[in-house]
Amino acid sequence: MRHPQHQAGTPARGGCFLSTSGNQRVLSGMRPTGQLHLGHYHGVLKNWLRLQNEYECFFFVADWHALTTEYESTGIIAETIWDMIIDWLAVGINPGAAKLFIQSRIPEHAELHLLLSMSTPLSWLERVPSYKDQQEKLKNRDLTTYGFLGYPLLQTADIIIYKAGYVPVGEDQVAHVELAREIARRFNYLYGREPGFEEKAELAAGKMGKKNNRLYHELRRSYQEQGDAQALEKARALLEEQQNISIGDRERLFGYLEGGGKVIFPEPQALLTPASKMPGLDGQKMSKSYNNTIGLRENPNIVEEKLKTMPTDPARIRRSDPGDPDKCPVWSLHQVYSGDDVKKWVIQGCRSAGIGCLDCKRPLIDAVLKEQGPIRQRAREYQEDMETVRSIIKDGCEAARDVARETLEEVRQAMGLEYR
Numbered sequence: 568m569r570h571p572q573h574q575a576g577t578p579a580r581g582g583c584f585l586s587t588s589g590n591q592r593v594l595s596g597m598r599p600t601g602q603l604h605l606g607h608y609h610g611v612l613k614n615w616l617r618l619q620n621e622y623e624c625f626f627f628v629a630d631w632h633a634l635t636t637e638y639e640s641t642g643i644i645a646e647t648i649w650d651m652i653i654d655w656l657a658v659g660i661n662p663g664a665a666k667l668f669i670q671s672r673i674p675e676h677a678e679l680h681l682l683l684s685m686s687t688p689l690s691w692l693e694r695v696p697s698y699k700d701q702q703e704k705l706k707n708r709d710l711t712t713y714g715f716l717g718y719p720l721l722q723t724a725d726i727i728i729y730k731a732g733y734v735p736v737g738e739d740q741v742a743h744v745e746l747a748r749e750i751a752r753r754f755n756y757l758y759g760r761e762p763g764f765e766e767k768a769e770l771a772a773g774k775m776g777k778k779n780n781r782l783y784h785e786l787r788r789s790y791q792e793q794g795d796a797q798a799l800e801k802a803r804a805l806l807e808e809q810q811n812i813s814i815g816d817r818e819r820l821f822g823y824l825e826g827g828g829k830v831i832f833p834e835p836q837a838l839l840t841p842a843s844k845m846p847g848l849d850g851q852k853m854s855k856s857y858n859n860t861i862g863l864r865e866n867p868n869i870v871e872e873k874l875k876t877m878p879t880d881p882a883r884i885r886r887s888d889p890g891d892p893d894k895c896p897v898w899s900l901h902q903v904y905s906g907d908d909v910k911k912w913v914i915q916g917c918r919s920a921g922i923g924c925l926d927c928k929r930p931l932i933d934a935v936l937k938e939q940g941p942i943r944q945r946a947r948e949y950q951e952d953m954e955t956v957r958s959i960i961k962d963g964c965e966a967a968r969d970v971a972r973e974t975l976e977e978v979r980q981a982m983g984l985e986y987r
């Protein structure tokens with residue numbers, strides 16, 4: 568399997584990557600707080616489309632996360648949740664390849680969040696940059712709440728409950744994945760010392776077969792007695808290759824290798840989503856808060872109207888004035904949608920006043936409508952067959968919940984909470 572670039576992973580203590588059990592599970596979530604637009608498509612969703620073919624993916628609707636900011640008017644969540652799922656399906660997110668689910672249908676996320684909250688220092692949450700940034704930015708809402716402070720901890724629970732190895736997120740979310748790594752490490756440290764750990768690790772090693780068992784012990788000895796980092800790497804690779812051992816056993820073997828306890832939560836890595844190059848109607852980044860969006864499946868007449876009336880080079884007042892594409896938001900959109908021929912035609916025509924701005928926009932309008940056509944069509948089909956959509960989500964929730972339940976059992980056991 569391919570390894571993605573570890574763009575946002577920081578080396579853990581000791582300068583090496585600790586506790587990554589090499590698992591190839593990807594998890595990401597999206598908050599249902601409004602209609603998706605072309606910025607989401609060219610940024611997040613195209614990235615998900617690529618990942619779903621390379622990894623075991625879990626994609627979910629983060630409705631509880633939406634609640635942290637929308638608690639005063641929760642209607643937006645119900646209004647947008649199913650449209651968002653339809654949008655995912657319409658762009659080609661494949662429920663056969665990725666598990667699609669809704670956060671609040673997996674109550675184990677809330678249980679894990681609560682359990683983690685007991686040992687999470689307040690200062691860890693207060694220093695997450697988005698905490699103060701968002702409070703500043705969303706001044707019209709009161710975000711001095713318990714839930715909002717806990718936002719990144721709930722996100723941590725979302726991630727580690729599935730033992731996800733990779734988390735595709737934008738730049739603004741990298742600090743949250745960093746927090747998840749710290750929380751995972753702390754949990755393993757506090758609760759990873761299960762009774763009979765060594766015997767269990769030895770048993771697990773036996774399950775790899777005679778040859779691998781011997782190799783594992785040799786490498787472990789070289790690492791622990793001589794600090795041989797290469798041996799550590801080889802042993803990790805050996806564990807990653809094993810097909811026949813359970814996740815729990817693999818975690819024991821990772822922990823045993825390094826001389827610690829069981830690795831209950833592997834540390835996730837952020838997979839930085841390349842910044843969306845999708846410009847909005849005014850040339851700034853496309854974003855709901857700038858009011859410059861084109862909806863993913865907005866009515867074609869409105870799309871055409873929005874593009875026809877979008878601003879151009881302000882110096883081009885009359886048709887006969889030459890313009891400069893570099894000063895024009897329409898040109899930014901051509902970068903996304905047009906081939907070299909059209910781009911050349913724009914540059915020449917604009918600078919010489921050979922074409923008018925409406926002429927210039929025509930191929931762009933056509934390209935956007937062409938891109939949206941099949942998305943709109945598939946969305947319509949799903950809208951007319953909500954039963955299918957609901958059953959896709961039902962299946963995804965069941966699959967996710969199986970994993971989450973298993974993790975919680977392990978967590979309760981590790982924390983000594985099995986008395987109930």
Ligand code: TRP
Pocket residue numbers: 594595596597598629632721722725726734735736740
């Ligand atoms: N906080 C994320 C956002 O605003 C959404 C989210 C919630 C998420 N839980 C997650 C993303 C877990 C990745 C993994 O975009």
Ligand code: SF4
Pocket residue numbers: 879880883890891892895896897898913916917918922923924925927928
């Ligand atoms: Fe912008 Fe095109 Fe008009 Fe030039 S011709 S100002 S690039 S819209």
